[in-house]
Amino acid sequence: MLAKTRSYALNGVDGYAVGVEVDLNAGLPSYDTVGLADTSVKESRERVRSAIKNSLLRYPLHKIVINLAPADSKKEGSHFDLAIAVAILAASEQLEGRAYQDYVFLGELSLDGSLHHVNGIMPLLIAAMQSGYTKFVVPSANAAEAAYVAGTQVYALDNLRQVYELLSDGETHAPLETKTFVAGRTEDKYHVDFAEVKGQYLAKRALEIAVAGGHNVLMIGPPGAGKTMMAKCVPTIMPDMTFEEAIEVTKIHSIAGVLDPTVGIVASRPFRTPHHTVTIPALMGGGTKAKPGEVSLAHNGVLFLDEMPEYQRRTLETMRQPLEDGAVTVSRAKQTLEYPAKFMLVASMNPCPCGNLGSSTQQCKCSAAEIHRYLAKLSGPLLDRIDLQIEVDGVAYEDLRSAERAESSASIRERVNRAREIQRQRYRGTGVYTNAAMTNAQVQRYCALDDACEEILRGAFRKLNLTARASTRILKVARTIADLENRESIGISHITEAIQYRSLDRKYWE
């Protein structure tokens, strides 16, 4: 007697169908899994047997052979349990009819037969749906997440007994109702708003420009100047996530197992803050069981690196690929995975190891060599990918005490949205969405300068010690400033303001 059920497995953020075949043979009772199953799949034996027994069903005393097809790809994860259990029930002729063949089963079994939450439900469902499967059985703990996949019939059940009932008599359980997406906001999570940031006009303005044009930002300032606070505010002025964006983010978070099971979707832009001891696999993704790293978890959101020069140089350098391509490729001997990683980098650093360089009140105790070493942690190619460098200064006591409320995130966001819309129109059909992502040809075309602007820029290079690499950055930022003002061409004030944001290039600490 042979039975076949269907489950799904993940490869990066995409999935592929896995057929679970169970054959019962005569012989001493045994349970063998073939098809490159890893330990967690092989261990399913005990879970499946106990679960079947404790669901008041019969565990067949046969030589049981389980094959996971395709047999040449490695299967990981405990979510095959359910498909195996159902296949055993079908093979031992405990299920009436062939209803089980219409479903894709995803779920981990507990010894008492209940279904446990599994990671990656959203990407699994989407992948299966795209291949034409519409009926699913998932653990009820994954219900919130599964409900967002429209066009499917998803049964979220508590235990194996319910699955048995569903397959024997389909009327007993109803499929989930599809939920509609409501974009959430990060301020709900962190309770921050730009209205609470006192003073810091220049830094706030720079962050507005950065978000409007999708530029990466580096904030430089003494400890306690409010760099982290402002970084946390950045997602609050980013445009709301669209449903597609939210699904992309949820898929990644679901695979990594950081999705809140009660909410089921990532509705607000992620804000990730890996500590500076982060390892390369944790940041980029990978590991023996490949998982998305911090750069992917920050997809469509903000990756905040506090005290950037404290990170290992090697770690920082690996970020060059995602910053350039918007994706991370994790290569292993047997497989190559790609995780999306389109994030806005917000980094902060002190001007020197002690943090007091350039301060008007504190004396800097660092030697020139120490400062040089500290700044040299950031390589030229990395700095090249950071369009804006903002100097954040200590907040004056009066500013902190002032009752005046600054502009709120909501009103800044309106301006950002308008500027983003202009960019979307301009780059329609080119695969580029923001000014920061402009190609060289596009810079030439959309950032043309008139003679007066050219002269200012030339003067700036001479007078302010700008390095050559600053030029394209300045043009891109100037383009964004012009967009914020809804201007067709770049004017002198746009160029000069953009020059302001190149403080590292100006060899400020010379």
Place this chain on the structure above:
Amino acid sequence: MTRYDADALACIRLSCETSLKKRCALYDSVERPSQLYDDYAQAEQIVQRLREMDAVAICRGDGAYPDALYASDCPPVALYCRGDISLLRDRRYKLAVVGTRRPTRYGKDVTTAFVRELTRAGVAIVSGMARGVDAYAHRACLEESGKTIAVVATGVDLVYPSENLELAQRIIREGLLVSEYPPGTPPMAFRFPERNRIVSALSDATMIPEAGERSGSMITANLTIEQGKELFVIPGSVLSPQSAGCNRKLKELQGSLTTSPDDILHAAGMDRRKAQTAARQITIEQQAVLDALQEGEMHFSQILDRVQSSVAELSALLTQMEIYGLICKLSGNCYACAPQL
């Protein structure tokens, strides 16, 4: 290609002696340097190194050797040069600019402003390419397309401190880098005072913009006086330890008080030359900022309170004014009027 005769090779060999006293004594002990050594293998090696990096050695007795050095105590037996060696015997007025390695903003501003003004008038700047005042002096001079000589205390193939690498390359291209030590000589504390005597000897006068009580610049200052040359000292704050040396010198030598580039130009018999930047019409907005900054340096938000403007407009305006040289940006988003002399 420069050819070196036996005397020159002997001088090159002699320059490898570590002790300055010994070098002088040996040189004086014989009639011709070539009598000192029989074997020139080491000197030939150095010559080869010099050729590789396009440097030359100008030895005592050479036609190209600057007369000014003969007047000094213990003239160097050989000068290793990279760059324009005509500067050594050039008749133009040469000013040594030396000072602290850790200048305050005042020291940096004063150095830059004075050197720019003097360079425009045609003065050549001699300094030691050390960190701080020395480096600012060289840079300001080069920015005005002036002529500058760096006298270093290492071999001419090395750069110390290494952060001045770019500056050194520019000096070699547009000015002159000299040392009395053979290529490969590493920086050693005792060589810096020795180097100072060449700085002052090559120059017609010495200016000290900012120097602490125990600064090496004080050595240069004393040598300048000993050599009978003029010393120009710029006063600093009595509260600043980085100006303590200058202020003490001023107490001893009141005549050295210098408050304007004109003081130096007057002594040199030269005139100030107008800056070549076209006079620009100052707009109302710019004037408002300048008026606000009359009260001293100010933070961005303070300026914002004084002028009627948005953050974006003011930010653009300030950068523009900085490019025009009307104001300068300090760290911590503070601004000040550009120093006027």
